[in-house]
Amino acid sequence: MRGRAFKFGNDIDTDAIIPARYLNTTDPLELAAHVMEDADPLFAGKVRKGDIIVALKNFGCGSSREHAPIAIKAAGISCVIAHSFARIFYRNAINIGLPILESPEAAENISEGDEVSVDLAAGRIENLTTGRVFQAAPFPDFMREIMDRGGLIEYVRWRLSAS
Amino acid sequence: MGMTITEKILAAHAGTAKVEPGEIISVGLDVVLANDITAAVAIPELKKMGFTNVFDNTKVVFVMDHFVPNSDVKAAMQCKIGRDFARACKLEHFYDAGTMGIEHVLLPEKGLVLPGDVIIGGDSHTCTYGALGAFSTGVGSTDLAAGMARGQLWFKVPASIKFIYKGKLPVFVSGKDLILFTIGRIGVDGALYKAMEFTGEVVEELSVDSRFTMCNMAVEAGAKNGIIAPDKKIEGFVKNRARRPYRFFNSDPDALYEETYEFDISELEPQVAFPHLPSNTKNVSEADNILIDQVVIGSCTNGRMEDLRVAADILKGRKIHPYVRVIVIPATQDIYLQAIQEGLIEIFIQAGAAVSTPTCGPCFGGHMGVLAAGERCVSTTNRNFVGRMGHQTSEVYLAGPAVAAASALKGRIADPREVV
Numbered sequence: 001m002r003g004r005a006f007k008f009g010n011d012i013d014t015d016a017i018i019p020a021r022y023l024n025t026t027d028p029l030e031l032a033a034h035v036m037e038d039a040d041p042l043f044a045g046k047v048r049k050g051d052i053i054v055a056l057k058n059f060g061c062g063s064s065r066e067h068a069p070i071a072i073k074a075a076g077i078s079c080v081i082a083h084s085f086a087r088i089f090y091r092n093a094i095n096i097g098l099p100i101l102e103s104p105e106a107a108e109n110i111s112e113g114d115e116v117s118v119d120l121a122a123g124r125i126e127n128l129t130t131g132r133v134f135q136a137a138p139f140p141d142f143m144r145e146i147m148d149r150g151g152l153i154e155y156v157r158w159r160l161s162a163s
Numbered sequence: 164m165g166m167t168i169t170e171k172i173l174a175a176h177a178g179t180a181k182v183e184p185g186e187i188i189s190v191g192l193d194v195v196l197a198n199d200i201t202a203a204v205a206i207p208e209l210k211k212m213g214f215t216n217v218f219d220n221t222k223v224v225f226v227m228d229h230f231v232p233n234s235d236v237k238a239a240m241q242c243k244i245g246r247d248f249a250r251a252c253k254l255e256h257f258y259d260a261g262t263m264g265i266e267h268v269l270l271p272e273k274g275l276v277l278p279g280d281v282i283i284g285g286d287s288h289t290c291t292y293g294a295l296g297a298f299s300t301g302v303g304s305t306d307l308a309a310g311m312a313r314g315q316l317w318f319k320v321p322a323s324i325k326f327i328y329k330g331k332l333p334v335f336v337s338g339k340d341l342i343l344f345t346i347g348r349i350g351v352d353g354a355l356y357k358a359m360e361f362t363g364e365v366v367e368e369l370s371v372d373s374r375f376t377m378c379n380m381a382v383e384a385g386a387k388n389g390i391i392a393p394d395k396k397i398e399g400f401v402k403n404r405a406r407r408p409y410r411f412f413n414s415d416p417d418a419l420y421e422e423t424y425e426f427d428i429s430e431l432e433p434q435v436a437f438p439h440l441p442s443n444t445k446n447v448s449e450a451d452n453i454l455i456d457q458v459v460i461g462s463c464t465n466g467r468m469e470d471l472r473v474a475a476d477i478l479k480g481r482k483i484h485p486y487v488r489v490i491v492i493p494a495t496q497d498i499y500l501q502a503i504q505e506g507l508i509e510i511f512i513q514a515g516a517a518v519s520t521p522t523c524g525p526c527f528g529g530h531m532g533v534l535a536a537g538e539r540c541v542s543t544t545n546r547n548f549v550g551r552m553g554h555q556t557s558e559v560y561l562a563g564p565a566v567a568a569a570s571a572l573k574g575r576i577a578d579p580r581e582v583v
Contacts, residue, residue, distance in 0.1 A: 011351050011440060015548040020527035023200050024230055024237040026207075038550035058352035061385060062548060063527075064287040066204050066303035087356050087387055088287060092303035140187070152305045153211050156312065160213070 001078040001099070001120070002128075003050035007112040012039055012055050013062035014089065018071040026067070028074035035071040049076035052118065054110045056082065060089025069093040079118050081125060081136070083107040094143055095152040101125060106134035165415025167323040169358040169390055172298040172412050176281045184322035184421070192222070193280040195310040198266055198523075199227040199238075201285025202245035204304035209312055217252050218314035224256040224275055225249045226266040229523045231259065234530035264495025264521045267291040267379060267463035272495055274404025278393045278411050283310050288463050288545065290381045294374035295401065296393030296411060301382060321387045322421040323358040323414075328365035330429030335579045337473070338373025339465055339543065339563035341365070342380040343434040347444025348424070355385035357421065360414065365428055366391060371400045372469035379464045380545050383441040435541075435576060436561035439549045447566055450576035457540040458489045458571040459552075460564055461519075462526045465543035466494030468501060470564040475507040477568035477579060478514040484574030489516035490525060490532045516571070528552045534559075541570040 016039040018031055025031065036043035036053075053059075053072065059082040060068060069092050072080065079099040093100045099120050106125045110116055114129040123136040139147070149155040166174065170182050177188040195217075197205055202225055209217075217223040225245055230238035249257040256275060258264065267288050270276045278296040282289060287301035300318075302310070310316045326345060346353070359381045366374070374391050381389025393411045401409060432446040460466075460474050471493060483489050491511045493499035499521065502508050511518050524531030526544040534540055534553030539560065542552065547559035562570070565579040572582055 013546075013548045015527075015546065015551050019550050020529060021533070021550075021553070023527075023529070024235060024241055026203050026241065038548075038555050041555070058355065058385060061351055062287065062546060064201065064285060064289075064301040064303050066201070066305060069303075070204075084352065084355065086352070086385055088301055088303055088382075091306060095303060095305035152309055153208055156212050156309050 002117040003052045005052050005054045005110050005114045005116050008055040010056045011058045014068040017068040028070050031071035032074035035075045047075050050078045052116050053080045057084050059085050061086035064088045066092045069096050069098040073098045081106050097151040101136040103134050103136040165417040167414045167418040168412045182320045184320050186320045189317050192314050194282040195223045196284035197225050199242045199245050200229050201304050203241045205308040206248045208308035214312045217311045220253050221255045223311050227259045228265050265463045268494035277409035287382045290389050291379040293378035293388050293390035300388045321358045323360050325360050325420040325423045327425040328363040330427045335433050335565040336431050337563045338376035340434040342377045343436050343444045346384045346442045351442045352385040359386045359389045361391045372467040433566045438547050438558040447578045453576040456538040458567050459525050459542040460567050461492030462544040464545045471502050471507050474564040474568040475510045479510045483515040483571045489571045491516045492519045541567050543567050
């Protein structure tokens with residue numbers, strides 16, 4: 001995957017990703033229309049399919065709302081790279097099939113507007129604008145299995161049919 | 164090497180003698196909780212998995228508390244998803260307007276969550292029940308759906324951080340002040356993925372209500388769970404509520420902690436978390452003439468009897484500042500009734516406050532007290548992120564009920580010690 005980077009700082013919370021005032025719907029496209037609104041009110045209008053969010057520490061802190069990764073995915077974001085993720089967001093993203101990678105080096109060394117390519121399987125991140133390459137920590141096998149099955153829903157289905 | 168209370172509860176529910184931090188285990192669930200927002204996402208997921216029912220209709224609990232009583236048509240349609248499903252599955256514990264309370268106050272009150280339990284909830288503040296000596300954590304809606312379907316979920320065993328509170332609790336300092344102070348010290352990712360274990364003579368002296376408040380905000384430091392070893396006070400709280408067996412676990416003396424913090428809180432002032440992070444904590448005396456427009460007293464953090472009593476003590480016989488709107492929300496119907504019987508509701512109304520049926524409404528900017536551009540609110544809730552209670556330029560200052568009530572009288576952030 002390849003896209004332009006949108007850069008955010010530390011502690012981007014789930015209210016910034018999708019404000020709770022919009023949680024009276026579960027429609028992904030309606031949620032996507034307000035994605036990142038309280039961090040950057042113009043974001044939803046700027047983002048193009050394939051673009052990448054790059055953030056610093058503790059991305060997705062706050063509430064457990066799965067609407068947060070759903071809104072990001074529905075807006076066309078192909079991957080979120082961060083120095084670190086908040087616990088529930090991390091799990092939710094994997095569960096709904098939004099690719100995420102943890103790499104402090106990449107997070108520090110990618111700027112707004114840089115072209116970035118990501119090889120998820122290898123955990124390889126390349127900043128095409130600067131030429132720098134970063135390696136993200138590989139996923140544990142257990143999570144890779146969930147993602148390989150296309151998310152937790154498919155994983156549970158598969159487990160049930162196997163048993 | 165011994166185990167912490169968190170490790171012991173997880174081991175018992177994984178059917179193994181010992182677990183270690185970092186280990187991934189599959190755990191049986193005692194209670195699976197959903198609210199109107201998270202159920203609406205989880206139910207279609209559950210159906211996609213091929214299920215039409217839950218694993219046990221006595222262990223899956225629905226509480227319609229966020230956009231309830233319904234704020235608009237969209238919210239009503241969303242709640243209907245949960246309502247219809249609860250009826251179809253004959254959920255034994257389904258709470259809606261009239262019987263509903265704010266979920267994290269309601270479940271302990273009804274005896275649905277007990278010491279030694281493993282609980283997941285589609286709400287990040289599910290960590291509240293750690294105050295009973297349970298392992299309790301928030302999950303997203305897909306995990307929630309899997310838990311509802313199978314009664315099991317995988318977890319990575321968290322490492323534990325021990326917090327020891329020493330000294331004597333000063334007047335007007337409560338569990339809220341202790342947890343705000345703690346988050347201020349370690350930051351909003353200071354306990355990321357970890358268990359926060361609260362101990363020490365101060366915690367032993369704390370009321371059950373204040374213990375819930377502390378564990379409630381563990382997630383604001385990034386923690387997976389907050390937990391306090393159960394004692395006689397917890398036994399007193401649960402013994403007449405429980406309708407099934409429960410079990411007290413305790414950390415071993417030689418349990419391993421990743422970090423230990425020790426705080427002497429004898430000189431601690433009431434705390435206020437300034438916008439826009441719960442870790443942006445200051446002493447109330449540092450608030451220099453910050454004028455306010457609204458005060459909210461309530462929520463899963465501070466909508467319990469102790470909180471209402473503290474606020475009523477300060478407001479009794481006084482008038483709220485003319486430019487401040489005060490919204491008091493008892494967290495459950497039982498608390499509401501008790502507050503009426505104790506005369507607290509009369510005190511609030513005489514002082515000029517609005518009193519509401521239980522709802523999460525204003526805490527997340529949903530309804531019942533949404534802020535305009537540039538407005539400021541002192542709130543006993545748990546989050547002060549940008550736009551949390553309304554307009555993107557509004558501001559939320561988090562505090563305990565004493566600071567909230569004092570501020571309501573003064574029209575600015577005020578120290579309770581200056582009004583009584």
